[in-house]
Amino acid sequence: MQARDPLEMLIEELGDPEFQEALDKLVALVKALNKSGLLDVLLAMADEEVVSRLSSMLMTTGTMKLADNIEALTRAAGEVAQALSEPVEPVPPSELVYSLRDPEVLRGLARLLAVLRALGRT
Amino acid sequence: MEKILVLGAGTGGLVAANLLASHGYKVTLIERSDTHLFQPGMLWIAFQGHSPSRYTRPVKDLVRPGVELVKGSVAGIDLGDRLVYLADGRIFTYTTLIIALGAQLDYEAVPGHRELVERYGDFYSGAQAAARMWSHLRELVRGRLVIAAADPLYKCPPAPHKAAFLAAHTLRRMGRLDSVEVHLALPFLHEYPSEVVARIVAPKLEEAGVNVSTLFTVESIDVDKGRIYSLEGEEIDFSLAAVIPVHRGPSVKVEPGEVLDEDGFVKVDRYKLNVEGYDDAYAIGDASNAPTSKTGVTAHLGAEVVVDRIMGLDSRFNGRTNCPIVANGEASFVISSYDYPPVPVKFSRFKRMLEDLFIASYWSSLKYPERWAPIFRAYFNATDPRVISGGW
Ligand SMILES: Cc1cc2nc3c(=O)[nH]c(=O)nc-3n(C[C@H](O)[C@H](O)[C@H](O)COP(=O)(O)OP(=O)(O)OC[C@H]3O[C@@H](n4cnc5c(N)ncnc54)[C@H](O)[C@@H]3O)c2cc1C
Numbered sequence: 001m002q003a004r005d006p007l008e009m010l011i012e013e014l015g016d017p018e019f020q021e022a023l024d025k026l027v028a029l030v031k032a033l034n035k036s037g038l039l040d041v042l043l044a045m046a047d048e049e050v051v052s053r054l055s056s057m058l059m060t061t062g063t064m065k066l067a068d069n070i071e072a073l074t075r076a077a078g079e080v081a082q083a084l085s086e087p088v089e090p091v092p093p094s095e096l097v098y099s100l101r102d103p104e105v106l107r108g109l110a111r112l113l114a115v116l117r118a119l120g121r122t
Numbered sequence: 123m124e125k126i127l128v129l130g131a132g133t134g135g136l137v138a139a140n141l142l143a144s145h146g147y148k149v150t151l152i153e154r155s156d157t158h159l160f161q162p163g164m165l166w167i168a169f170q171g172h173s174p175s176r177y178t179r180p181v182k183d184l185v186r187p188g189v190e191l192v193k194g195s196v197a198g199i200d201l202g203d204r205l206v207y208l209a210d211g212r213i214f215t216y217t218t219l220i221i222a223l224g225a226q227l228d229y230e231a232v233p234g235h236r237e238l239v240e241r242y243g244d245f246y247s248g249a250q251a252a253a254r255m256w257s258h259l260r261e262l263v264r265g266r267l268v269i270a271a272a273d274p275l276y277k278c279p280p281a282p283h284k285a286a287f288l289a290a291h292t293l294r295r296m297g298r299l300d301s302v303e304v305h306l307a308l309p310f311l312h313e314y315p316s317e318v319v320a321r322i323v324a325p326k327l328e329e330a331g332v333n334v335s336t337l338f339t340v341e342s343i344d345v346d347k348g349r350i351y352s353l354e355g356e357e358i359d360f361s362l363a364a365v366i367p368v369h370r371g372p373s374v375k376v377e378p379g380e381v382l383d384e385d386g387f388v389k390v391d392r393y394k395l396n397v398e399g400y401d402d403a404y405a406i407g408d409a410s411n412a413p414t415s416k417t418g419v420t421a422h423l424g425a426e427v428v429v430d431r432i433m434g435l436d437s438r439f440n441g442r443t444n445c446p447i448v449a450n451g452e453a454s455f456v457i458s459s460y461d462y463p464p465v466p467v468k469f470s471r472f473k474r475m476l477e478d479l480f481i482a483s484y485w486s487s488l489k490y491p492e493r494w495a496p497i498f499r500a501y502f503n504a505t506d507p508r509v510i511s512g513g514w
């Protein structure tokens with residue numbers, strides 16, 4: 001296969017209406033970014049030290065663990081939020097012990113203990 | 123006048139050469155191939171039918187100004203006289219040498235192996251071989267796909283697991299997992315060399331419908347019969363098979379020969395990565411005998427250490443690994459270092475997204491390693507096996 005002349009390929013590309021349209025949009029985007037001042041922000045952020053500080057702040061052991069468990073966390077938060085929206089009657093102390101027969105309450109209690117243990121580690 | 127010579131434009135060599143160029147050094151980089159292959163891509167080509175062009179780039183597009191790229195095949199290195207010989211007779215001198223020639227794959231060590239790879243392809247010997255494997259997998263309607271290894275030492279320890287996960291996923295989507303068995307035959311005691319990792323991977327393999335044999339090291343292959351024999355005295359029949367070949371050090375004559383270990387890997391100081399007995403020559407990545415996994419991450423981090431040392435800093439390599447295990451929609455990483463065995467890292471969708479980001483950043487991180495260094499550093503610090511020893 002004969003290697004093609006890069007200049008020839010470029011000229012062909014320039015004639016493609018799809019390319020023209022994409023280029024127009026790109027120019028419009030860059031202009032809009034410039035006008036809003038965002039381009040200046042991005043340029044300032046593209047500095048090695050800023051990137052370094054930003055990444056070491058965003059990527060910590062804590063955030064990596066948090067992100068890894070985000071699904072479990074949001075699922076739990078969703079359940080809690082729903083439970084909060086449902087009406088409840090105050091539980092008299094004498095009946096508290098009956099609630100402890102509920103397996104869901106027992107599991108929740110075990111979770112709470114695990115959370116307390118984790119808090120104790122920090 | 124300083125003359126830095128880098129041998130091999132794989133992961134380690136490109137990172138080293140481009141990083142040195144970014145600090146203003148003049149570097150000569152010698153590579154025999156015109157194209158660089160993102161090696162993990164072979165898995166996606168072979169088992170998910172991706173196009174090889176997605177994972178290959180011309181080497182010349184991956185080097186920065188300041189790096190002089192020489193096309194040629196290195197035949198010999200004389201460490202005493204600081205000379206590098208090419209197969210075509212050219213001779214190069216250096217003041218500092220970085221050997222990044224990778225590992226050599228030996229398809230002759232196991233009888234029948236050459237014939238197997240020529241017929242069916244595999245996911246180690248190149249993009250074309252991977253495409254050949256895909257063309258056979260696509261046609262496989264019933265029988266058994268075997269993924270095995272001829273030796274426990276090979277690059278990217280979870281690669282066969284990834285192969286099995288991806289193949290099972292593809293077969294399931296084609297509705298053929300009931301008639302095609304995916305069988306992973308591993309040369310280890312458990313489903314992974316580290317028991318901690320094995321305990322996490324084993325249930326995922328089962329979930330994916332992959333059958334596993336342990337303590338199965340391929341000794342010979344009868345391609346016509348479709349049978350693989352193991353060193354341990356077992357055998358297994360296949361309709362299609364990929365066997366990871368025996369790995370050896372680079373196929374280059376090195377003087378003095380004592381700097382090579384018995385498999386031909388270059389003996390280095392595991393922390394400073396200089397060739398044993400020489401302070402003007404280094405070996406990084408798969409070519410070295412550093413006692414850690416042979417992976418792109420290790421080659422990349424090793425290149426950073428060597429460049430620091432050339433610049434007069436006392437950086438040390440800690441043997442950090444971060445091998446991804448990709449399963450269906452999820453991933454885990456094998457995270458370890460010289461001082462810490464692999465920690466328990468559970469599969470998650472977030473880690474799969476991280477792996478997708480690592481893959482997306484590959485070409486850019488080869489060419490502009492100094493731009494990615496702070497981001498990678500933050501990630502490696504956050505996930506240091508010492509701080510996440512309890513698990514991630
Ligand atoms: C299927 C598969 C999956 C993988 N998955 C991962 C992963 O997910 N993560 C990860 O980190 N790693 C992974 N790896 C491993 C990773 O690709 C390698 O460890 C990495 O490429 C090693 O880099 P290197 O620079 O040491 O060697 P290489 O990248 O192999 O480069 C060596 C270079 O030297 C050149 N060369 C060799 N001999 C000569 C000679 N005589 N003269 C001139 N040039 C020569 C070669 O052409 C090549 O360009 C995977 C590997 C495979 C096969």
